[in-house]
Amino acid sequence: MDTITIYCKNTHAYHDVPCGISLIELKDLLGIQMAYPIIAAHVNYKVENLNFRLYKPKDVEFLDASSPSGMRVYVRTLNMVLACAVNELFPEMDLRVEHPISKGYYCTLQWHLDKNTELTEEKEPPVMTSEMISAIKERMLQIIAEDRPIAEEEKQTKMVMKMFAERYNNESSIFETLGNPYCRYFSMGDYIDYYTNVLLPSSGYLTLFDIIPYKDGLLMRIPNRQNPTVLEDAIPQDKMFSIFQEYNRWNKLLRINNVSDFNAVCKKKLSFALIKLAEALHEKKIAQIADAIAEKQPKIVFISGPSSSGKTTFSKRLQIQLLVDGIRPEVLSMDDYFVNRVDTPKDENGDWDFENVNAVDLPFFRQQMHDLLDGKEIELPTYDFTIGQRVFKGRKLKLAKDSVLVIEGLHALNPCVLPDVDKKLTFKIFVSALTTINIDNHNWIPTTDIRLLRRIVRDYKYRGFSAKETIARCPSVVRGEMNWVYPFQEEADEMFNSALIFEFAVLKRHAEPILQEVPKFCEEYTEAHRLLKFLQYFIPIPEKDIPPTSFLREFVGGSSFRY
Secondary structure (H helix, E strand, O other): OOEEEEEEOOOOEEEEEEOOEEHHHHHHHHOOOOOOOEEEEEEOOEEEOOOOEEOOOOEEEEEEOOOHHHHHHHHHHHHHHHHHHHHHHOOOEEEEEEEEEOOEEEEEEEEOOOOOOOHHHOOOOOOOOHHHHHHHHHHHHHHHHOOOEOEEEEEEHHHHHHHHHHHHOOOOHHHHHHOOOEEEEEEEOOEEEOOOOOOOOEHHHOOOOEEEEEOOEEEEEOEOOOOOOOEOOOOOOHHHHHHHHHHHHHHHHHOOOOHHHHHHHHHOOOHHHHHHHHHHHHHHHHHHHHHHHHHHOOOEEEEEOOOOOOHHHHHHHHHHHHHHOOOEEEEEEHHHHEOOHHHOOEOOOOOEOOOOHHHEOHHHHHHHHHHHHOOOOEEEEEEEOOOOEEEEEEEEEOOOOOEEEEEEOOOOOOOOOOOOOOHHHEEEEEEEOOOOOOOEOOEOOOHHHHHHHHHHHHHHHHOOOOHHHHHHHHHHHHHHHHHHOHHHHHHOOEEEEOOOOOHHHHHHHHHHHHHOOOOOOOOOHHHHHHHHHHHOOOOOOOOOOOOOOOOOHHHHOOOOOOO
16 A cells, blocks of 8 residues: 655654545544544645545644634534525525624525516515524534535536526626636535635534524624633624624625625726725714714823724824814824833743733823823823834923824723723724625625735835734734733724725735745745635725725825824
């Protein structure tokens, strides 16, 4: 029997194994045991299904649901089982995964469109009752108990398009976008579906989930990412949900439901109108927030949000709208109040933890803010990131009667920043980049992807960091945001979504060559490869029509603001 040599990262050893062995067979042969059930593997740093067979020497690392790649496989498979259950119970309807919310995924049902139905003639979405949701959950449990095999199949694109057109009527054009002669899809018995990456070998691998009523739809609850033996807590996020719904209404105004609709607009050379309308909607929202501030008349406006959410551009555009309302904004960045580098807290790996609230000199910050509110003049600090120290350059500030402090920073919404200031004197804004377009009904775009791509492009262009370095830093940034930013987002008076519907089509031109520089033999290649595959779904558009005040300009260049 022919053999091949593989290196298993779980055993830290080389193994001679039969040529053509599947990953499941390899797992059993090597006796791999992990903290949680194994559900996928990295093969040469690419995610592969457990049925994947090895014919050449490879590096293999088995994954459970506690890894980001493993959790994505689990959730995609859970989504397919949910969609299949809906199809079996309500064949005239289709599941639509709208967006992540409350540590799960908000889903609705929609009617299958007749091919001759005009967009303006769409039916009202079906009302989802608690009885329907209970029935869907029960059918999912049946599908899981039957342990139905999930097959990965590949056929000529024209054949796949015909199959999906017959089942979904309007789900075929995503295959055209990819431009491949053959397309991969998945089947579970007679049910077929499309997903952007691999799934579990069968439905029986799913051990934990829940389906509960949520708003006018349902919430697909998933395992906790740190401890997959328990479910994520379904935390209330009413304000975040309202922002998503607002942008869904905007998308309907733009007549864009998914990436295929967007690409169709671009093919018709109508991206110019799309850009202008999307930018106008942003400007209108910022003006409305400025009007709300003028009505409340606070002394401090706090602006917070995760990394690469566009906080700086938002604060600059808000300044303009506040001036229109007769308010003089004085903008401060909490980054200037960082402690000296030697005093910065460190994370569990011994690296500088800049996302930690204690990376800010809170006593000094509080003293200066109270002095300003008491009418005193202060000398503002400037943080020199080159030497890692706070310096003073003679900048003075004293608030006038018509002034308002605008404080922008990662921790601006954290109550511990200024705990003893009357809430009547404050106005809090949470800024994030929440993806408002899906690939199709069953394939959503993670809300973190738009910010990660922004950061990769910006760090490469302006900070001298490679994509590999930015991706390596990402887990630490995300942990910091989960601990220090997201817990306070619902305390905001207003939320603002800085994402633009055309953004991925512009970032594509910038990000692809940067991501292609990531070596194929390192941990960061897994994420780079995933992002490159994802960007294939978008038709690139030129950026010449994007105004110089756009949020996107902060990352790709050409902004009229100074950063």
